[in-house]
Amino acid sequence: MKIEYRLSVAIWILGALTIAGCGQDAGDAVTTTTAAPDNSAEVQEHYRTKVSLPPEIWEALEKGQITQEEVDARAAKGEFPKFFRFATPADIPEGLNWQDGSDLPAFASPEAKKGGTFYTWVQDFPRTLRRFGPDANGSFRPFILDDVVMQLGKRHPNDTSITESGFRYFPGIAREWALDKENATVYVRIDPDARFSDGEPITADDMLFMFFLYQSPHIRAPWYNNWYNRKYTNITKYDELTFSISQPEVRPDLLFKVMELEPLPEHFYKELGEDYVERYQWRFVPTSGAYEVLPENLKKGQSITLTRVKDWWAEDKKFWRNRYNFDRIHFTVIRDIPKAFESFRKGELDRFAATLPEYWYEKMPDDSEEVQRGYVHKAVFYNDRPRPTYGLWINEARPLLDNRDVRVGIQYATNWDLVIEKYFRGDYQRMRTNSDGYGEFTHPTLKSREFSVDKALEHFSKAGFTSRGPDGILVNDAGERLSFTLTTGYQNFRDVLTILAEEAAKAGLEYRLEILDQTASWKKVQEKKHDIAFTAFSVSAEMYPRYWDFGHSVNAYDRAFLPDGSPNPDRKLKVQTNNLQSLAYAELDAMIEAYRASSDAEEMKQLAFQMEEFLYEDASFVPGFVIPFYRVLYWRWFRFPEDFNAKLSRDPDQYFLSWIDTEMKKETLEARKSGKTFPPVIEAYDQYRTD
Amino acid sequence: MRLNPLTLRKLRRFREIKRGYYSFLILTVLTLLSLFAELLINDKPLVIRYEGQLTFPTYGSVMLGRDFGVKGELANVPVDYRELERRFRAEGNGNFIIMPPVPYNPYENTEVEGIFRAAAPDLDNKHYLGTDTTGRDILARLFYGFRTAILFAMAFTVLTYVIGIALGCLMGYFGGLFDLLFQRIIEIWSNIPFLYMVIIVFSVIPATFSIPARITILLVIMVLFSWTFMTYYMRTETYREKARDYALAARVLGASTPRIIFRHILPNTISTIVTFIPFTVVAAITAITALDFLGWGLPPPTPSIGELLKQGTANLTTAPWIVTSAFIALVVILTLVTFIGEAIREAFDPKKFTIYR
Known part of the structure; x- marks a missing residue:
């Protein structure tokens, strides 16, 4: 499922560049001396007892206003609705508008020929064949998950128009679907032909099981746990192939959040338990898609080969025809x-x-x-898609960087234009905001600040940095130098940062470069130990940008504000979130909450623009470049x-x-x-x- | 200072071995020059005369454009002296600038046809060895990189020898339990792979450390894991020497232990020590180059031979001058050191002179 990882690590934007080992000894297929465990009972118990909590309860839990025990007690009394529901086909409401995307054009080339081996390369051998859990978010993931596994439906890649019901979808595993906007519910009927690569048919049970799995702590993937608990409130099974999924709020992208889910093979995860991470480390998940990894094609540390599934069930479906043409895809590891x-x-x-x-x-x-x-x-x-957010992420929680004038000065002292013109040869473009490429949701006029020594000096001097030291770097009256660490994990952009540092020195600002490997740098940033980080989030083609992850105070601090609304003097930075700037403003929080709660696209746009303007004024993200091709x-x-x-x-x-x-x-x-x-x-x- | 006549003879012999002697002279001159690299390779001029005032900015503070009457956007930016030189020359009103022979610093990117890219050697632009992939002058980077490497190697040699010789002598002289204990400690210690230690330690040092501080840390780690080899030789040498008559005689005469070790035994082991010096220097230069090549050495954008080699190998076909320059420089340095070593070994050959006293 991709709804998330674009937000977690940007590892596969440019391929992971880690030097560390290749996972050769990272736990081989588990030797089962005892009978394999069976989690059926646990699954059934989860289906029976799981409740969905309303958003306000989640928020109260998050802010520590109520405890988990209180919530459990209330749940036991039956106060909250059940998450899993079993119904009959007769319960499907009448008058739904079923769609199957058949009016959309196919987009593959009819000239395509099947056959052949595509020889290509990866920089690192995948650390695991698991799709989620630790290390699963590597550069190889698109080939075993994102780009290969079929979802219920996929967004049409050429017809990007937005209709009443959201994006235009063509069918994948679903044969048809219907949106009940009022009740924030999507009804789906699975294609009866759909099969996993091991021959098992795909049914509604696999969808129910998907929720069980993603809500399970065993998978050691907190992001999934949070998303699948918070973003969905119910799944109802009507018959073997029909189900519906409900969401807590009516949003413009209801369809998106359901269609891009994919069923998981219940029979494969029978042994799920505490030891999931090791047990499933090198087992290939039976796929609904066209390519699989056979055990003999996995040469650890050297190469990995995908082979086309024999008699793939979707081979002749309208939108899947003439695609996935290579018989084999051979990846050699070249570091x-x-x-x-x-x-x-x-x-x-x-x-x-x-x-x-x-x-x-x-x-x-x-x-x-x-x-x-x-x-x-x-x-x-x-x-034409949302762009990865290459730029400088300034951590406002660090000394000196909490001063807005310093941050604005940094904006003017960072010469991205020169990098783009002289290093990228004018091919790349300057990023305007953090959320470029969202079409109507992108701010129409806002532009990033240009390089200007005079303006930078003006703002630095407002912050007390008035005179240059002997090396040309500004110092304030207390003798502090205007010097910050610039951390990155992108080894191949080291020259870019060198140029930025040289240019910044002209405006009296020193960047101390810290070029780490991907993993170390990301760890540092996730622990919020950076001054300024050069990094990017990979973004998938969502309808509108996210602000909660990046800007809400709950992702910056534990209890950012006191009940009276003033900043909490004892607040502690919250680690492992995507609020890399440590943004904590009640005003921004209010806009984000309104944006999250809104069901009206027009209102959301206005809020998005206001938030962009707010962030521009705050100046803690220096937009870098976008690569439009x-x-x-x-x-x-x-x-x-x-x-x-x-x-x-x-x-x-x-x-x-x-x-x-x-x-x-x-x-x-x-x-x-x-x-x-x-x-x-x-x-x-x-x-x-x-x- | 009066030297022992035997030492004088050795030095004379060293001078007679022409190849080694000239190598020594060349390396010494290069090293001395590199100490004043700022006067030879720099974007700051040696001398400026501006409106009748003479200034020598090489070791001074950064000067801004406005100090030289530059107006507009560039007034508050550190002045570009090469540009200023062109302006002074065009104006012709008595102001002048004398730039160093290579008017670039090792960090600045210079453009070719408006783009930061590798440029072949170009005498007109004074890029005598060309530029690297982001347009930095290779000669400048090589020379500053050489300075770091050679100073590093010298410091490394001195430190490992001080520790290694002291401990080795003590082990050999005292013998017994002391010797046994230290031998075991050294065996354990020398089994720790130093390269991994460097990688681990460097991955946890925050970037807030200045570059000289980081070099010092690297030096300390390398010394910590490299002094052991010297103890073996010194231990056996001392064992041998202490059993000789002159050492026993000194003891009978009532000489103190330090006196026996440092005045009597040490001078007699000098040939061993001296022979190893060039190897140690070579090892140190190779190590720091290799670390930079692997990306675990000095932080970017510090100039270094290893970093240039890395760039060069990545651009073998498109910019061969990078790898050629770096490779030749490295070979020349290592060959010079080896020649010196060869001459020293021959000059200090104990078979030629013995110094029993």
Whole structure:
């Protein structure tokens, strides 16, 4: 399920760059000397007793106004409604407007051919094959979960219009669905053909079980526990294939929160218990999607191969036809990017991502031999989706950074424009706000502050930093230097930070660079020990931006305010949340709460704009850059559809529209030997370009 | 200072071994020059004459544009002296600037056709070895990197020797339980892999430490895990020497233990010590380069040979001048040290001179 991890670690934005081990010895398949445990009784008990708490009770719990014991006692008295309900088909309300997305166009290329092996690479061997729990959020997750596993429905990647009922969906595991907006309930009927890769049919029970699993503490994934307890209030089973899911509030994206769920195989998780993390470490979850990992294709530390599920049930469905074309996808572990590039150049890898200018302009320029002879094609594809939030996240809880003038000064002293112009060669764009790319929900006029030494100096001097020390860094009367640690986990952006630091020194600001590996840096940031962090959240194509996670005071401090509304002098920073700026403003809280509670898109937009303006004034996020495209180098046998890819695609594999032309591969390999050439292909696909 | 005639003979012999002697001279000159690198490679000028005033900004505070009559946006920015030099030259009214031979500092990005990228060696722009992938001058980075490495290696050598020799001598001289105990401690200690220790310690040092502080910490860790090898040699040497007649004679005459160790035994083991010095220096330079290459050494953007090598290997085909410069520099330094070592070994060869006294 992807609703979440985009918010937790941004690890797979650029691939995890950890140096640490490859999980070779991280617990092999469990040897079962005793009979395998069976959790059926626990599951049934959960279905029987689980209640859904109203939002105000959750909030009171969070703020410590009531205790868990009190809540349990009230639940035992039957005060709260049951989460799981079992009903009959007769209970399905009449007059629902059932939809099946059949009016939408298919988006795969009819020219696609099945077959072949796609050779590609990963930088780190996946630490686990689990889909959730510790270490599950690695760069390999899209291939075993996000981009492969089928959900009830998927948002149409080209038709991004927003209708009365929200996004446009095409069917996945669901055959049809109906939205009951008044009751915040979505009814779903599962496709009777739907099967897991081990042949088991997918039923409504697997949906019920999904809630059990995500609400279970065994999976050691607090985010899931919280989300599936708070964001949903009920699931009702009507028959083997029909169920409904309700949410606590009427929101514009009711459909989104249901359609992008996926059933989990109940039979597979029979052994779920305390030891889930170790027990399931290397077991591949039976998938509803097209690719599976067979045990013999897992060479730990070296390579991993996905194979197409035999007789995949959705192979001929309208929206799934002509996709997932490769028979096998072979991932070699290559730890070094330059090495992977050389491997690509030799033809050992079929494709190479060249979004970094270094590869696009220097290592394989348009006039290089492979390109000019037509062996390697180059393409740039402009997509249109919410952007990862690359920028400087300033921790307001740190000394000096709690001063707004210092933060505004930092905004003016950070020369992103120069980085974009001179380092990214003008290809990338300056980010305007934290929430770019949400269409109508993105603030229409707000712009990030430009680089200006004079303005920076003006604001720094308001904060008491008036004179420069001998090294040119500003000092205040107390002798403190204007110097902050800038932490990042992106090793490949170290040069960017070096440039920023050089430029900031011109305005008397010192950035001490701290370039850690991904995991260490993320840990530091999650513990809120950073001054300023350069990081990004990967964002999925949601309807509207989130503010609660990033801006609400409950995610900054435990008990941020006293009952009278003044800041609590004893408050402690709250760790492991996404409020990296430690924002705690009652005014912002109020807007966020109104935004969360609103069911009216128009009102939400207005609130979003107000919050953006508030955040702009607060100046604790220095917007960095957005990359409005992705660029790929690929051997000519690697084929893309005529319009290259879908508008919402994050990378070329997200929708699996490509295919390998084995004939062409043979022809090209022979041509390389004989010296035969083909016309060069260098294409820019800008049909979805927005600026 | 009066040197022992035997030592004088050894030095004379060292001077006669031309290859080693010249290597020594070259390395000494390079090291001395590197101590004044700011005068040779810097974006601050040696001398400025502005409106009749002479200033020498090399070691002074940062000067802003307005100090030289720059107006507008650049007035409050540290002045760009290369730009200023062009302006003075164009105005021709008696103001002048003398820049160092390489007018770049090792941190600044210079652009090629408006882009920060690697540029091939270019004499006109005074990028004598070209620039690295973000447009920083390679010669500047190499030279400052060399300074760090050689000073580091010298400090490392002195420290490991002081500890290693002292402990080794004591073990050899006292023998018995003391020797036994320390040998076991050393065996355990030397089994701790130092590279991992460096990686672990460096991952927990906060970035708030200044760069010299971090270098010192690296030095301390490396010394802590490297002094042991010297004790073995010193221990056996001392064992041997202490049984000789001159040592026994000194004892009979009532010489104190420190006197026997430092005045009598130590000078006789000098050839062992001296022979090992170049190897230690080479090891230290290699270690710091390797750590930087692996990304566990000095924090960016500190200039270092290892960091340049890393960049170079990642850009072998597109910017071969990076790896060539770094590689040649490293080879030259290590070869010079090795030549010196060779000459020292020969000059101090105990088979040629013995110094029983």
